[in-house]
Amino acid sequence: MGELILKDRVAGQTAVSRRAFLQGAGLLLGFALTGASAESVFAAPASQVVENEVTGTFAPNGFIRIDPTGAVTLVVPMAEMGQGVYTALSMLLAEELEVGLDQIQVQHAPANDALYANPFLHIQTTGASSSVRAFWTPLRQAGAVGRNLLIAAAAKRWNVDPATCSAKDGVVFNASGSKHLSYGELAKAAAKLPVPPAANVKLKDPKDFTLIGTRAKRVDSLIKVDGRVLYGIDARVPGMRVAAVAISPVLGGKAKTVDEKAALTVKGVRQVVNIDEAVAVVADHMGAAKKGLAAAAITWDDGPNGKISNDDIVKQLEEESKKPGVVGRNEGDVGKALAEAAQRLDAIYQVPFLAHAAMEPMNCTVHLQKDRCDIWVGTQAPTLTQSQVAELTGLPKDAIKIHNHLIGGGFGRRLEADGTILAVKIAKHVDGPVKVIWSREEDIQHDMYRPYYFQRLSAGLDATGKPVAWTHRIAGSSVTARYIPHWYKDGLDPDAVEAAAGPYALPNIHVDFVRVEPPGVRTAFWRGVGPTHNVFVVESFMDELAHAAKQDPVAYRKGLLGHNPRALAVLSLAAEKAGWGSQLPARHGRGVSVQFAFGSYLSQVAEVEVAADGSVKVKRIVCAVDCGMYVNPDTIEAQVQGGTLFGLTATLHGSITFKDGRVEQSNFDTYLPMRIDEVPVVETYLIKDAEAPGGIGEAPTAIVSAAVTNAIFVATGKRVRSLPIDTEWLKSSS
Template structure:
């Protein structure tokens, strides 16, 4: 027995007036005019197409890049649609279609673990509205009241008579109906498709070589481009001597790309890259030619003690007074380096430009941003541009940027009518990242005579992402994202109550371009705060878990995940001989997360991780299986960053050019992650990023427990600490 429809026929009639307001309210149910899908089928609404063969096509605006969002969003639509999950497939609407239809699919941006959490409501309403329209169409055919109809697995039943009809049979009639004015969404406790550990929809093609990534695009007559941008950020291209390579096999053209880059276009990418490597190029390194990691570090260090101006992210009481009255203070300085996203697939985009049209094929986290970049770079009006999203070989924030798309358009504009695939080499990808920002932090804690923590000052000195990437999002010059996980409230709130608290930021923006890097600023903020919490606990001889708990009584959800990992790791029972534990918690992207580890250390520097326990409370869990995979994967990303992740600057450029100098973890280094998924309901948190940030502090705190040595900078390789 399916769920009875929530609206009667009268509601549908009245609903005709609601389309406009629905759009105005940003509830994209679909337009009043029936629209044909690519295969000619009429769509029921913008989110749902049901083909005559009962295949249900769910439109997905956000980008799949491995995190499972595609499957999760399809589950949410299918849940409300009450269709047969085995018949569900998905498709991406294009940004051009979205613009032409007044952004009926809402935001395409896929970052900040927002794929599900900021679109769940309207995609579910899309599914629910489509279901009501399908019922209405069936009821019309039967001349029966909607209230007598029920749905289950894509079949509509007229309950009194027992007559049935499938969605595919009434989809065309439903498509011509007006959408309902409003729909009621199911209580998540009644979910049968959403909330279930279903398999991904895109797995098979990823196991047989058939999945097409941006790098695999082939168009008739297509040529391939390899590019070199000035290795020193801010430098320019002075000259190049293409006479040396124009006679080489396959080479078609050498083009200047903007002020700072040169590209070789050839029949194959291998020819393009090989020719580019032999071509003499002269750069003007510009004013940043002498910047180094040391000079940046020194500048940031000055910001640790600089008086003002400093942006205040969180404040309570009076830390100065607390420090003045303290029985004891503890101080420490931490640092976090530049890191490259290092997606497995280097950046690439394919562009076909003519005077009439600019088309882009690329793996992207933000189809609309690529569309805007194509419009701007091509100089064509928006109705002459289109973007086709292709599966990206990883994103992690890097593919939210459009620099490589602009380059591809610039090359294609110089060869109108010829499709151009621009692909970066790994070296180009390493040298032209949008790096995890560089910061340092000084923390000072103050205790009263009874060893109560009465004051905490956390000064962050360093780079703002927003200042570079989204300056329009800054508030009076302040980058609020800097304080991720440290805010007084909201989706990235601190989990402790300290009576006198000051968390502030001395912004210093080196010339190396920063970007959103999976986990963003909670990664370093969690290392700083959670390592220091451990330091504070040990400084007064208290158990790190008990020390935290005393400060967390007003933060029950933070405390719940911390308690969960403590219990699972067996915190109160002795660890095996030679094994030591670390624990931490944090909040980011709307989710509460905690981790506990067990490690052993040999020779003082060889770490063996025996256990990792990770807990997350994301409010609702749309697909527990995929969340489990995101948690496990996030530890690979987070621990790779801890052990290996560093891009150093010398002569104004990044020194690491490939995985030999910028390693990433492999099987032998990765222990099993025991995940605890504990959705408490009532809010929607992300799952792709939050748990990364607890990976490092849990290990660092365990390392201190094992050795008595506190590591305050990343990566561990700089301390000669390696995997056992």
């Protein structure tokens, strides 16, 4: 990564004065010596810090700095979108640096892969439930190196052995406690000391943790409650105009007619921008922009995709799924085992296109000038956005300034830069900054959707009902091939087949993938990615095998998990806490699911009631979690609740469909979120162990569907193989 050099302000110039950085495992720790305290992440994006460094207001730094007041600033490379990453990463630093969580300020990192790339993904990206996993060791090492240097600086001043000194709450004490110096008082001296390699600095034994593993309050709670928090949609720039946008309802279509004259008669409208695939009305405020857009009475040329329908897409997937795919996993001899099995089962499962439907609709503010482009947006992938804007504008990457903000719901949608690219295209025609805001309808109808997957499974059972063969073919779009092409090798999408066959011991397994790109549909990663479709399919089919074997679903799974004690433990705990096996009323049922994904083990038991009219009421969800060494149990419980409800919404209601090339859903009346009266009790039980941390933000979304549909089978005798749940089909009279 290279050295990070602190600079002093000298006669209006920035002059390199001393080596003052800590480098370890991809992280830098610098001590700011200028006396200027950092602004909070909630008040100013970190790109402002980079500019201030040039003017000398702040010394350059990597992730961490300490000013002479003792304030510690952590520049966080991961985007905060409600998952609690700012709190968790601050806890990692605070634990080893020996400061209180309330002493740390957090700040968005600027776009910079060299300094802030996610160690798991090798790019500055928030995704794959990797934030804590990726920075578990590097941030603790950075804190430990900083603590050791501060102690060494104090020991040098007192002329004592550093081993006799200790630190607590941002203060270094001598052996007797009679002397003490704050971190702020020691920052300048510590910056001059030689930096030990991070690998040589001893980290705390987990038994000595005082902060990690505790229920810490989130650092961003108050600022959200009192309204000071700034999301991308809240950006305000002097001289800014606001644009409402209409995008071609069919992918590949163009505007045919636009009544610009009528739009310009609306008070406050300044101009109409037509870029073929979209039309924007730029105005003094959003109200005028929306009225002007309506007055423009746009008609569209649908282009080549105007006849596409959902039925055509599914028919194509069904036909392609009959062909052999690229092998993702092959163990044993499946063909022979199936032929010799005492019983064979076959099934087809389908999951629909899904929208992200974040509460904050797509938006971006752009000020494009001759020599630079400033962008105010909430993004999960700042450097990817920066690169795409540089390509579009012809400006060098370092002239593209990404002012990142908190995100009002990401779920994978903010990994994509299409909203920013559209805003920059519009900004090319606007003199001054412009904020482009998508309506809810534009947001849902021009999303990049979780792919539709068509899946075929077969299994063979021996005379005792034990599975001896398992085949699983997955047909659908490959997001990885487009987004991370170097991961897509020889036609195999590793995400599309992730979690296929589950955590079970199966002697003969064959999993393959058939890539089918539906015309006129953009697909993207969605919260839970590959496991969101595979866990539903695997755990539903595993239930089918248990039923065919005439065995209890929990006992059946336990018989296949003897090799996997962590999976067995979460299954046993969830079943125990849910009261598995106890009597339920008629048309009630319990269902179970187990998964290993994102480095974590989960098991859920759902309790449902199916009414005579087919309506499904999920009464209770019990979730057992083993995500290794956890940081903040309160955040884990919140993620289990939120992720479960996100997945449950898709299970009960979620489906994007196409007719005449257009998305049929447009707002929350047709793309339904769960209502508050539908929300079940969600209970979370944590298993703590010494394993490295796993991810938790996406795992609960993937596991819930099968638990619910398996419970529906118990309640009704009907096996749900296609989502969302068809309540008409569940009617007792059918």
